[in-house]
Amino acid sequence: MPRFDTAIGRYIYIGVDGVEYRVYFEEAGRGIPMLLQHTAGADGRQWRHLLEDSELQRDFRMIAYDLPYHAKSVPPLGVEWWRSEYKLTKDFLLKFVTTLSHELGLERPVYMGSSIGGHLATDLAMHHAEKFRAIIGLEAAISTPGGFDDQWNHPRISNEYKASAMYGLMSPTSPEKYRRETAWCYSQGAPPTFKGDLYYYSIDHDLTHTAEKIDTTRTPLYLLTGEYDWASTPEMSEELAKRIKGAKYTTMKGLGHFPMSEDPSHFREYILPVLREIKSS
């Protein structure tokens, strides 16, 4: 008998600002829907270990998607995208995730994302809190300037550079096989996507003057950051949490910028209590 992974993938058409995107997602489990957002320049494969978690499958319908231009979500056919520089914006991300949730018929899903997905957690909490049962931001910060750099998309520098740099964002105590897999996926992103995503990460996301406006009475906000994440450090995430009344913050010891893929079993120790709390609330 063949041994199948439990996750199943398929495509959905999503319209944002008059442009139709063919979007790939994988899902596993049943119960409370949960949208899972990948990091900059990466794709939904980062969540594959969580999707395979049989305990979580009993209570959560986990949905990991590839943003347009990432992995199996190829660029849209309706625009001449090759004529302009790719840039991911906050406006697009907010519209995309809420539209995806609507088109999938999800009723107040949980949202969880890391890095750009962590930043997006706070932006969703600011602008669309009522649409989510709970929001979880991994590796989030008030702002992370300085990342929108030409070195990330230069004709003389291959994708191996990004993969190598991302390898160093992980904890040295995470299992090497998972760190290597995380970096491998990074080496496969289309050349402009990582830098383009960092437009949101480093420029368009900025809660410097607005963080206090996030109202956690509308939906709970959990923030967790890896001890070895030098891009959005625990100190930065904690500072963000201090400015949002009711936000719950945890430093994840021995983890880095990619907790869900660099050490899935260790990440599980941190995220299961959060998900159990969400389930019971």
Add this chain to the structure above:
Amino acid sequence: MSLFDTNTIASAANADGEFKLAARFWSAAIRLEVGSDAYLMRMREGRISEFSKADPSKWDVKISAPESDWRELLKPVPKPFYQDLMAAMTRQNFKLEGDLLGFNPYYRATCRLFELMRKAA
């Protein structure tokens, strides 16, 4: 006492499968500054052809930090933000100067070199 033995590191790197793959075609002079000590590592077509304590005037890339920072970076399990050169540049006292367009394609080779230095330390 030196923080690392250059001959041991050069031999280990030139025999290491990952380093050889990551460093392929790399020719450059890399100056390493460990506090007040200076080293020159010369890469020629993907191999370390020279690695010695020296104070060269010409280099393509310079990586520098106080000795205490190097010691932390080279520990088997470094403290947070010493696990990687970019981390240590961003959050600690490491500096990288020179031809970055020539160096960044070999970032993985450099990180692998540091891993081999950790093993030898």
